[in-house]
Amino acid sequence: MKRNPVMPYALIAVLGLTLMIVISFVGLNQMDQVKEGHGGEEKEEEAATTDPEKIYSQNCASCHGSDLSGQVGPSLKTLGSKYSKEEIQGIIENGKGSAMPAFKGKLKSEQIKSLSTWLSEKK
Incomplete structure (x- = not known):
């Protein structure tokens, strides 16, 4: 069959x-x-x-150090005495030179504002 x-x-x-x-x-x-x-x-x-310390530890600490003292990037301990909140926000958004990358596409505007406010208080 x-x-x-x-x-x-x-x-x-x-x-x-x-x-x-x-x-x-x-x-x-x-x-x-x-x-x-x-x-x-x-x-x-x-x-x-939106917690600035968490944003910093996830995005910035690898270059600026976990205690803001700087490593590859400069120290941020007294950043608020050098730049205004708006200037810091502009640096975070657009970067600075070739070493500091722009975070405008990576972080939300609320996160950038929160981080720049927190860093501007470091004097």
């Missing part, structure tokens, strides 16, 4: 399509659960990112 050679391929195709549909519905269900559970975490993360 001869078997049809196309039948195993058709069976594999049907099983594959069925599996894809089932996995898609499982993924959609998980997406809804992630959206529902993610809202609270996002608010906490947003609040944490």
Whole structure:
């Protein structure tokens, strides 16, 4: 008795399509659960990112030192006596020279304002 050679391929195709549909519905269900559970975490993360010390430690400490004393970049301990808040904000946004990169695209404007206010108090 001869078997049809196309039948195993058709069976594999049907099983594959069925599996894809089932996995898609499982993924959609998980997406809804992630959206529902993610809202609270996002608010906490947003609040944490406006903390100037946290912003500094994540973005600036590698060059300016964890204690503002400077490493690759200059010390920021007395930055507020050299520059105004607006000048500091401009330096953070646009960079300065070739060593200080611009953070305008990396940090949000609220983060830059918070960081520049905090640094302007260092006198």
